[in-house]
Amino acid sequence: MQKAVLTGEIFTQGDIAAAEGALAAGCRFFAGYPITPATEIAERMAYRLPRIGGRYIQMEDEIASCTAVVGASYSGVKSMTATSGPGVSLMNETIGLAVMTETPMVLVNVMRGGPSTGQPTEASQSDIMQAKWGSHGDYEIIALIPSSVQEMFDLTIKAFNLSEQFRVPTFVLADEIIGHMRERLVIPPEDEIKIVNRKKPTVPPEEYLPFKADADLVPPMATFGEGYHFYATGLTHDERGYPVMDDAAQLALVPRLCDKIRKNVDKITEAELTETEDAEVLVVAYGGEARTAMRAVKDARAKGMKIGLFRPITVWPFPKEQLKIAASNAQHVLVAELNYGQLVGEVERVIRHEIPVHLIPRVCGSPHSPDELMKEIRRRID
Amino acid sequence: MARTEIRLGGLGGQGIIKSAVIIGEAATIHDGKEAVQTASYGPESRGSACKAEVIISDNPVDYPLVLTPHVMVALSNDAFHKYKDDLSEGGIVIIDSDLVKAGKIKAGVQVYEVPAATTAHQVLKNPLVTNVVMLGAFTAISKVVSPEGMRKAIANAFPKYKDLNLRAFDEGMQLGQEAMEKSTQKK
Amino acid sequence: MTTTPKTITEGEHPILDYIRRDRLPHIFCSACGIGTVLNAFANALRSLNYDIDRLVVISGIGCTGRASGYFAADGYHTTHGRAIAFASGVKVANPDLNPVVISGDGDLFAIGGNHFIHAARRNVDMLVLCINNFNYGMTGGQMGPTTPDSAITVTSPDGNIEHPFNLVSVAAASGAVFVARWTALHARRLTKSIEKALQKKGFKFIEVISPCPTLYDRYNRHGSGLDVMKKYRELSVIRNFTDPMKAEIDYRTRIVCGEFVDTEKPEFTDLLAKQAETLQQR
The missing domain is CATH 3.40.50.970 (Thiamin diphosphate (ThDP)-binding fold, Pyr/PP domains)
Structure with a gap:
């Protein structure tokens, strides 16, 4: 094997x-x-x-x-x-x-x-x-x-x-x-290699409520064939998993589905900050485009420019606290992405017009070259 | 070693991408350097323009695409003409002289001609190993990867046809040496 | 003299052990055929002393889509049309589980039609019980892939002009190893077919023609639920092993019922296991 x-x-x-x-x-x-x-x-x-x-x-x-x-x-x-x-x-x-x-x-x-x-x-x-x-x-x-x-x-x-x-x-x-x-x-x-497995129920089947969450807002999960005889549905449901069509059920379920992520943002989000401490110009880039940005930032630093790179590794939920730290000395934030402007909206939400947020979009099928990106940055901040 | 950019160009089916992967594996796994390999190709599996690139460096490679290749290996006329002007000052071009007719090239770029297709066909009796003959010539001429590393990577890439491909590589190394000698004589 | 219905207490009804008692009363209309089919399914489980722990009841969306919520087994209510795709995931991931899909004609053959034919083609071990009431009940009685010629529905108010599917023919052509059709009238024969299918490995399909007295049968002036059942008795003929292509279903002439296909073919997860075993020994 x-x-x-x-x-x-x-x-x-x-x-x-x-x-x-x-x-x-x-x-x-x-x-x-x-x-x-x-x-x-x-x-x-x-x-x-x-x-x-x-x-x-x-x-x-x-x-x-x-x-x-x-x-x-x-x-x-x-x-x-x-x-x-x-x-x-x-x-x-x-x-x-x-x-x-x-x-x-x-x-x-x-x-x-x-x-x-x-x-x-x-x-x-x-x-x-x-x-x-x-x-x-x-x-x-x-x-x-x-x-x-x-x-x-x-x-x-x-x-x-x-x-x-x-x-x-x-x-x-x-x-x-x-x-x-x-x-x-x-x-x-x-x-x-660190491995995390889903929480399993600790109660006997007759006491198991498949959608009753623990304090972390996540319910323990039984699986088919274990004798729990539970039911799950795409309909709004109660803790038993049964469909319930009233406001209370929707209110008990949907906010929890969102909050189990929103309230655990600090446990989930990850970002990489490169040369951001004194950065007056902050580039935000991710994925393949971040490789270009890394090179452009290194080249510009070598020439004395106070520039840094913020690379979100988690995009959802968005690492907004990390971005705030990275942008703390920035006078310009530039979002370079291989689209016509998507994550820039989230960056703007975090920066809240306190400093200018510029989009450097790219819609064709390859990343910017480092020189192209630097030109685009210059064009927006000079 | 500073960032060295290599571009291989030809047609789909010539083993262009496979060749680039072998160079990348030799550089990283066997020579202990860093490398990134990328490729671009059309929707056709065979016959369309095909380009593969490898960047080799002692340090981690950030921007993954080739900007000004130091080395170009061309297995089709189209590839040669399309990319010849991109080469960096002092760059080298290695062409399969059976498939490519070298045209004018900018000053400071050295062209090496290797009869890979005929060698594969007549000496090795298998036209499929043309790309490996070219890899041998590339190794001898460019010196960006070690022959030992390349031999290991080739053996890994063709487990069933290891011997044939290693012979093709050796023939290519020899042709590379000869091409270099010829070019020195010219000078 | 008026009688009040007795409250259901434990041990009274033979199928109660197989039912989620806390979900009763169910949502189905009186004289709807879904109840009959669920009853037949529970009776089949009981008479086979079926291993409930290994059973997963899965359904899609619609009136029949609610079926999975009434059994005291593991159950999952998927999105519209996806029950069979879900069941394939269950069976392939854990071949010890036995998925049973109970869903309606629109769910399984319109939005879910592609999943049906491909699971049948692969011969993934599952039982699919299709309750065919010729229309979309839960959304108010629209036409669907089984609505007969000229039938009136709220989206074919001037008569249906589409050619309907013959479900048993689709199932047989797609590769199902067991194919049967009954009406809601044939409770005992249906139960027997379910028992047979539950003991057989592969993709099994049973169609059950069911009254929809609230919508389809009302729009088409078929009378009460009882009238529809009487009509089933009048129209149905049992022709086991007839060619499913010829198993007609016509409310004006006859409804051909029976077990049409009962054959053997290597099952998908068995083949996967066999192949994996060979590969792992290499």
Whole structure:
């Protein structure tokens, strides 16, 4: 039998790193549908899962894939799917269901250009807002954005851990650059990988209320086949899981679904601050574009410019406290993203017009070059 | 080693991306350097323009794409003409002289011609190893990766056809040496 | 003399052990066929002494979609049309579980049609019980994929012009290993078919023709629920192993009932397990 954790060093793609991260996190079920530029994840899972005692199934579409993942997670198996924007558009129905029934699961979205079929083989970061509220209704999810092949691995593990801890569908929002590029991936020994598993009920079945939350606002989760005989529904439900169509039930449920994330923001969010302490110019960039920004910031620092980089690793919930710290000496904040302006709205909400927030959008399928980015920055601050 | 940018260009099906992956693996896993490999290609699996890039450095690579390649390997006329003007001062171009007709190139860029396709076909009796012959020439001429590292990466990449591909690599190294000698004579 | 209905107490009704008592009374209209089918399903569980811990009852959206909430087993109420996709995830992730999908004709064959044919094609082990009442009940009686020719619904007020699906034919053509059709009148035969299907591995499909006296049967002037049941008795003929293509369903002539397909084919999760075992030994 193959090992689930391939400890060692390989030179590999971001997509493969996400698959290996999932396996290292304990994922043993994958359902998916082929789509560029995420297919390599499915291919890797189709090859690896049966060899380590897991299961892969290629479904008839992304709706089915996502729904099968919810079914598998409820059957007690850590589960994942991977797709790109068009697939997420279809999965959004089930993402809402997963939110409502508090299903731990991971979705990798390797973002490509849109809208619609868009540019399948080109990079983009235009599904940032889709990840947040693509499905209908009030809810909060978690989304992490990797900037390297190593982070594809590390953040996929983290995504599983967060989704298990908070019983919430969690995105790894990669872009095509990170998904398809190859770098060194270091897979640590199995016993050095931190794994979080969902809380299990501690009461006997007759006392179990499947949607009664603990103090952390997360209910313990029984799974099918354990004898708890519980019921879960996408309808508004009470602590028993039974449909209830009154205000009290909605009020008891929906705020908790949001608050279990909002009130735990400090436990969830992560950001990387580079040279921000004295930075008068603060660049905000993430994913593949952050690699450009890092180079541009280093080059400009070498020339004496007081410039820093804020890289959100968690985009949802947004790491607003970290941004405030990073921007504390800034006179300009510049958001460089591979879209026509998405995360800039969240940055503006945090900065609140105290200092100018500039958007540096890029809609074509590759990141800015460092020189291009620096020109764009100069044009806005000079 | 400072940031060294390598671009490989050709047609889908020539093993352009595979070659770039082998260079990246040799650089990182076997030579202990840092590397990033990227590629761009059309929707066709075979026959469309295909470009793959590798950046090798002693330090972590931030910006992952090639700006001004130091080394270009061209396996098609289109790739040669499309990218030849991007090369950095002092850059080198390695072409498969069976597939590419070298045209004018800017001053300070050295072109090396390697008959990889004929060698693959006539010496190794398998046209599929043309790209590996080119990898041998690339290793000998550019010296950005070690021959030992490349041999390990090639063995990993073609477990079933290891011997054939290692022979192709050695032939390519030899052709690379010869191309360099020729170019010195010219000078 | 008036009688007050007796409150249900433990041990009285034979199927009570299989029902979530705290969810009664149920939401279904009187004379609706869903109750009959749920009763038949519970009776089948009881007579087989079925392992309830391994049962997962799954449904989609609609009147029948509420079925999963009434059984004292693990249950999940998916979004519209997705019960079979969910059940596939359950079965593949944990082959020890036995998913049963109970849902309606619109849920399973309009919005969920693609999942139906592909789960049948793969032969994923599950029982699908489809309660076919020829319309969307929960939303007020709209036409759907099984609404007969010329039938009146609120979205075909001048008569339906679409060609309906013959569900048993769809199921058989898609690869189901067990295919049966009964009406809500055939409670005992239905129960037997459910028992048979629960003991068989693979993708099993049972269609149950059901009255919708509140909507469909009212719009089409079929009379009361009892009148509809009488009509079922008059129209239905039992033709086991008839070609499902020819198993007609016509409220003017006849409704062909019976078990049409009962065959063997390698099951998907068995094949997955077999392949995985070989791979792991390498």
